[in-house]
Amino acid sequence: MDFTDHVVVGVDGSSTSIAAAVWARDIARAGHWPLGIVYTQGMAPDVREMLGEGGTLMCVESTLAPALVQASRTAAMVVMASRGQGSTVLPIVDAAAEAVLQEAAGPVVVLPYTTWNTLDRPLVLGLDAERPSPASIRFAVSVAGRTGARLKVIVDDKGQGPDRARLQTVQVLTRVLGSDLPETFDVEVSAHELTDALLAKASEASLTVVGSQHARRSTERERSENRLLLRLSTSPVAVVANTVEAGQADGSATR
Template sequence: MSVQAGPRSVVVGVDGSSCSVHAAAWAADIAEARRVPLVLVLCLEESRYLAHHDDKLVETVLTQPDRLAAVRIFRSSVADLRRRHPILDIETRLLPGFPGTALVEASSSASLVVVGGDRSAAGRFLVGSTVRQVAGSAACPVAVWRQSRRHVHAKRMPVIVGVDGTPAGDNAIAHAFEYAAMTGAPLQAVHTWRGGDAGTEEARMSETLAAWTEKYPDVAVSRILRQGNPGTVLAELAQHARLVVIGSHAHNKLMDTVLGSTGQRLVHIAPCPILICRRQPRSCHTDCAPLSPMR
């Protein structure tokens, strides 16, 4: 079976863990609000692979009962989502191989890919490799789901977006405003710098945000300007956020935030989802139907 997703779909990787089940529920809310299909992907890895047990990495043999159990959980999750979202078009893909490869392939026609993130030490190692592969190669934005749903459904918690004046940063701003509008959440635009005049930086930030505040007049926007490392500042603010949105591409300083030590910290310890936007992906906010409020 091909992993190819329908145009504009929201794609989510599901592995049977509670984290991935919650990630699928969040992805379903977004797909329904955007009025696009949801594609759930389950990859049954090779017979020997690394897994984590008691917070340790061990080589594991994927037995036939393991495969059957994973499929049962997957199908149960799909059935539950169809009950919760009766009008949502939900597609499934059961594939051999590794999830990172399948999700990258699916991203070629998707508007969003969602990857679950396990917060145990061993889970961070395994998920980190998948996140690096998908975030580095996907043709659309990638969301790294965290285990806590408390942040996602707390209406007073803001959507946070890193503003750096680059094309990838501008794309992150677009997705941040879209999500804030869907959820009714306030938006905090964050800009950091290491030198220069604060007044000049504030003026640049206001100019960058002007078109988006005009397009989304109902989104409450506040601005945070700080001197320092962007990853450190975003990691601090993420503790009280609903979603953190960042832009990244090969020559963007925020790419170092995503793939460097500070960025790994942000992706792995943030209690809320992290949305990573590439420079010029096909973006749902430009060609999808009008958005509906998320539940």
């Protein structure tokens, strides 16, 4: 099934995956993306009743992860719960989510076990100005533009002071985005490590976006900083591999 420029979500019947489906439905509506729902056998009536008539359904016979990885090649984003059906309380990110994070070709949004974050809150981009991830920057700007969310960029000052850190941030964004640089956005400089700053702001974010340097490399895709964020964040977290091009998330951001 073709999921080009869809928001694709995996549903296995667990309460966490249903919450992920509701979040995916809401961001798809806000951003005018079509919605694709990948579900396990026996879930179709429940999913259709829950999400109305707007979603495109695809049934898988076994686990969700392989189908979500396949869908990620063309989807605007893939959404999944941090823990699915039958998962124990620990680990916080279960094997299925780990597999998708490691193998997906596009942005992966992981919803924590509990979240009350709504889409009227700012979209937060965590930016390492010394090692920026262009794909995560473009993804965050695209999603914020399509959904109307306020974009907040958080950086740590790395001991150089807030003014210099803010200037460096604007320079990085300008270099990556060029004429697509938003007219308005917020830059917040933290004296703390970036991950700690993102965790502190998680309750205020509709979505937290971070980048990885390489796709299909688990040690980078969910490097230690991202792993900590995924385990502790109360907001949904999007992990975007640096090889993902803007168009995959953008589709038609200016529509």
